[in-house]
Amino acid sequence: MKVEGEKRYAVLLAARDSEYVKKVYGGYFNVFVDALGDEGDKWDLFRVIEGDFPEMDELCNYEGFVISGSPHDAYGHEYWVLQLCFLLQTLFAMQKKVLGICFGCQVLCRALGGKVAKSYSGWDIGVRKVRLSEDFYSYGLLSDDDGQDEIILQLFLLLSAIKMRYILHVWEVPEGAQILASSDKTGVEMFTFGDYILGIQGHPEYTKDILDNLIDRLLSDNSIERGFGEEAKLQLMEAEPDRKYWERICKGFLKGGWSQLQ
16 A cells, blocks of 8 residues: 555566576666665566565556567567566556666566567667767757767667567667667667657666676677687776766656656
């Protein structure tokens, strides 16, 4: 039951915790709460990948929901993925705030009528420069005062190759949605659907050590070539993602600072 004045949020976890993240952070849930939580918030965890979903009569008690990344296909037909799509359609109809990260961005797109497609460019790991569109400024979270006329922010990327070394990305946003950011490699790095849906292709919640450990794991099980992995680790050492801006964007969206200026 919701306590009066308390703001409740939920993480819909679509991936299993790695041993490293469990040891250092206590799990991905804590990573999200550290990045997006504020004093006085209450955060709940639902491991949707394991079939753990919020009860329908409890949805009204939440201010917003965050969908994590996942190694699974956003267009797959596993029962939990289909159940997640139904939940997202329900939350959209209820006008609840939903933030989708990586897989979460893609499954939001699918659930709301957009298109997710394969990109046969292999693994994409590291830090990417993301260009915010002119439409982004109408939401009032960042302005020219934050640095430059055209804001380019750096964001952690880990896009998995699945089976035939393809990655998934948003190909076409749902009708009525807006593209808010792009990059040289991906046309849809961020999109919004009104005031209630925000999808981000990268990982604003990641820290450098989390991504560094992921690269080590991929190297150890021969999922990526040694040269590619070492290049990604070198780039990670030299680049600095704009985490404070991404956290500002995500928290502003979830917590009321996100409304299109007229």
